[in-house]
Amino acid sequence: MTDATTPAAQTGPAIQLAEVQFRWRARAPLVLDIPALTVAAGERLFLRGPSGSGKSTLLALLGGVTTPQYGTVEVLGQPLHRLGGARRDAFRADHIGYIFQMFNLIPYLSVLDNVLLPCRFSHQRAQRVAARGAARSEALHLLRRLGLDGALAARAVTELSVGQQQRVAAARALLGGPELIIADEPTSALDADHRAAVVEVLLGECAALGSTLVFVSHDRALEPLFHRALCLTELNRAGTV
Amino acid sequence: MAMLSLTLRSLLNRRYTALLTISAIALSTALLLGVERVRVEARAGFAQTISGTDLVVGARSGQVQLLLYAIFRLGNPTNNMRWDSYRAIARHPAVAWSVPLMLGDAHRGFRVLGTTPDYFTHYRYGRGRALEFAAGQPFADVFDAVLGADVARQLGYALGHDIVISHGTGAVSFVQHDTLPFRVVGILAKSGTPVDRTIHVGLAGIEAVHLGWEGGTAPRHAPTAAAVRAMELTPQAISAVLVGLESRLALFGVQREINHYAGEPLTAVIPGVALQELWDLIGVAERALLAISACVVGVGLLGMLTAILSGLNERRREMAILRSVGARPLQVFGLLMSEAWLLALLGAILGVVLLYGALWLGRPLIEAQWGLYLAIGPLAPREWAVLAIILGAGTLIGAVPGYRAYRYSLADGLTVRV
Ligand SMILES: Nc1ncnc2c1ncn2[C@@H]1O[C@H](COP(=O)(O)OP(=O)(O)O)[C@@H](O)[C@H]1O
Numbered sequence: 001m002t003d004a005t006t007p008a009a010q011t012g013p014a015i016q017l018a019e020v021q022f023r024w025r026a027r028a029p030l031v032l033d034i035p036a037l038t039v040a041a042g043e044r045l046f047l048r049g050p051s052g053s054g055k056s057t058l059l060a061l062l063g064g065v066t067t068p069q070y071g072t073v074e075v076l077g078q079p080l081h082r083l084g085g086a087r088r089d090a091f092r093a094d095h096i097g098y099i100f101q102m103f104n105l106i107p108y109l110s111v112l113d114n115v116l117l118p119c120r121f122s123h124q125r126a127q128r129v130a131a132r133g134a135a136r137s138e139a140l141h142l143l144r145r146l147g148l149d150g151a152l153a154a155r156a157v158t159e160l161s162v163g164q165q166q167r168v169a170a171a172r173a174l175l176g177g178p179e180l181i182i183a184d185e186p187t188s189a190l191d192a193d194h195r196a197a198v199v200e201v202l203l204g205e206c207a208a209l210g211s212t213l214v215f216v217s218h219d220r221a222l223e224p225l226f227h228r229a230l231c232l233t234e235l236n237r238a239g240t241v
Numbered sequence: 242m243a244m245l246s247l248t249l250r251s252l253l254n255r256r257y258t259a260l261l262t263i264s265a266i267a268l269s270t271a272l273l274l275g276v277e278r279v280r281v282e283a284r285a286g287f288a289q290t291i292s293g294t295d296l297v298v299g300a301r302s303g304q305v306q307l308l309l310y311a312i313f314r315l316g317n318p319t320n321n322m323r324w325d326s327y328r329a330i331a332r333h334p335a336v337a338w339s340v341p342l343m344l345g346d347a348h349r350g351f352r353v354l355g356t357t358p359d360y361f362t363h364y365r366y367g368r369g370r371a372l373e374f375a376a377g378q379p380f381a382d383v384f385d386a387v388l389g390a391d392v393a394r395q396l397g398y399a400l401g402h403d404i405v406i407s408h409g410t411g412a413v414s415f416v417q418h419d420t421l422p423f424r425v426v427g428i429l430a431k432s433g434t435p436v437d438r439t440i441h442v443g444l445a446g447i448e449a450v451h452l453g454w455e456g457g458t459a460p461r462h463a464p465t466a467a468a469v470r471a472m473e474l475t476p477q478a479i480s481a482v483l484v485g486l487e488s489r490l491a492l493f494g495v496q497r498e499i500n501h502y503a504g505e506p507l508t509a510v511i512p513g514v515a516l517q518e519l520w521d522l523i524g525v526a527e528r529a530l531l532a533i534s535a536c537v538v539g540v541g542l543l544g545m546l547t548a549i550l551s552g553l554n555e556r557r558r559e560m561a562i563l564r565s566v567g568a569r570p571l572q573v574f575g576l577l578m579s580e581a582w583l584l585a586l587l588g589a590i591l592g593v594v595l596l597y598g599a600l601w602l603g604r605p606l607i608e609a610q611w612g613l614y615l616a617i618g619p620l621a622p623r624e625w626a627v628l629a630i631i632l633g634a635g636t637l638i639g640a641v642p643g644y645r646a647y648r649y650s651l652a653d654g655l656t657v658r659v
């Protein structure tokens with residue numbers, strides 16, 4: 001279902017990092033020191049690395065949550081390192097879908113409302129969804145593609161199994177077809193069967209939407225499903241603390 | 242808008258805590274508004290109790306005490322003043338009119354006031370309003386009585402009803418004079434003053450009730466009504482006199498003269514001055530009560546702060562998720578702030594509902610107990626201001642958890658660890 005060839009980059013790379021150095025606080029040790037990292041548009045990248053090696057931190061840089069002390073972070077052609085906090089927030093809302101390891105959902109919203117959440121905050125995503133049809137039906141469509149039927153949509157998210165919750169999170173990240181999907185160990189709380197299922201639909205949707213995917217996981221069995229696999233310790237000069 | 246509906250659903254999700262918080266704010270708001278309203282009504286009712294009377298004169302006593310028994314029918318005169326002192330005042334060239342008052346008896350818990358028919362023309366309340374008769378006319382006969390509006394309503398008396406006046410002021414009196422009943426000839430319209438709770442008879446009527454009682458024991462042979470009417474019933478002493486002057490310029494002069502009256506020690510008070518003194522006396526308690534109520538509101542709002550703050554740690558994840566789907570720090574801040582705002586708003590609204598409920602339920606009781614008539618009108622500007630302050634303070638308090646959440650979401654952002 002996924003072809004393992006790297007797609008031709010039509011518009012330049014989705015992600016381009018150069019000489020990035022990052023520490024969380026001024027006195028804290030250097031977490032990241034990455035000379036270069038390029039991810040092509042539409043590429044599906046698998047990223048692994050030991051716990052505490054800075055995978056989540058790297059994703060935070062890609063998502064514009066924070067900016068490096070040195071170096072450049074360009075995402076979808078935007079120099080995130082030069083943008084202010086508000087601009088990065090807007091950029092994230094418009095262009096990035098994010099999936100966490102677990103607890104992705106707002107407990108007091110229904111499944112459907114959780115999926116529709118990005119449309120509340122990003123006009124651009126709301127418009128892109130609207131271009132394909134009503135937001136509701138688009139969300140239901142995505143949920144169905146991820147193996148969650150319509151009856152589930154009105155349920156409280158707290159009634160869902162972890163595997164179902166992660167698929168809802170995936171649907172939310174994919175809604176409105178953001179150009180970049182960031183998944184931070186989204187399957188580590190799942191058993192093997194569910195893990196494969198979630199990853200497959202996620203990859204399938206990314207392929208269908210043409211979205212770039214950065215997928216962090218410890219599970220090397222998933223590696224072959226991606227265009228490319230990277231280990232952060234090989235990439236990161238600050239790896240040895 | 243996106244945030245407000247989120248706030249609402251987030252609160253619904255925590256409805257029990259939210260409900261408790263709202264209740265605390267509502268109760269404290271109702272308390273504060275209630276105290277404020279009673280205070281304002283009491284003050285207004287107070288200042289309006291008597292007008293048009295220049296001096297109230299009685300036996301030597303404190304001016305507040307004199308005012309209390311002569312006007313408010315509270316307590317008893319410690320001493321009476323002599324009838325000839327009253328005559329001397331009445332004859333004074335600067336005095337335009339004078340109305341003698343005799344207190345000390347009661348009927349079923351309502352005070353009986355012995356006076357002259359002039360009372361109904363000269364007693365004024367509010368801005369110079371005269372007493373009006375809802376039915377009947379002033380007393381003329383010795384055994385005629387005129388009822389205040391509340392007396393007639395609460396006892397269910399109509400014109401022509403016979404009432405018995407007991408010696409003393411208790412609600413239940415063991416010594417009653419059944420043989421000489423009074424007949425209701427007039428019922429006054431409601432005035433919102435102690436007059437409503439008073440039974441008015443002529444001075445001669447009071448004398449008639451006391452005939453033969455001079456020794457302190459019941460008379461052996463009660464005289465007949467016809468025999469009483471034939472008697473000369475001028476009292477020896479009275480409780481107080483209401484005085485109107487020809488010119489208010491003479492006020493202080495006449496007051497001084499009466500205070501130095503050679504015949505017996507007398508006190509003349511200017512009602513406005515005495516009312517003010519009385520109010521200042523009550524005012525301390527009133528302000529203390531208001532301050533305490535304000536503190537209770539503060540406690541209610543602090544309770545809200547505690548509830549929101551203690552829930553915040555569990556909700557870090559929620560904030561991070563919102564941030565990851567595009568909520569800005571300011572929107573997360575707004576989420577917490579609008580939560581506090583909503584809680585305070587609902588609390589304030591419920592507080593107003595409680596206030597009116599309590600007013601509606603408590604009004605008859607308060608009126609019966611203290612003669613204080615609480616109007617159930619719309620909220621006064623001051624009350625709106627109180628509500629606005631509560632809402633403002635509540636919203637501002639929301640800035641504390643709002644700021645914390647704002648900091649969280651910046652520091653942890655998407656890397657929140659589970
Ligand atoms: N929000 C944060 N504030 C401060 N330090 C952090 C934060 N997130 C991660 N770190 C630190 O950065 C380092 C890398 O963490 P992380 O990126 O979460 O690793 P990984 O995701 O690979 O397990 C760790 O030492 C961690 O303590």
Ligand SMILES: [Mg+2]
Binds near residue numbers: 055056057184
């Ligand atoms: Mg991590």
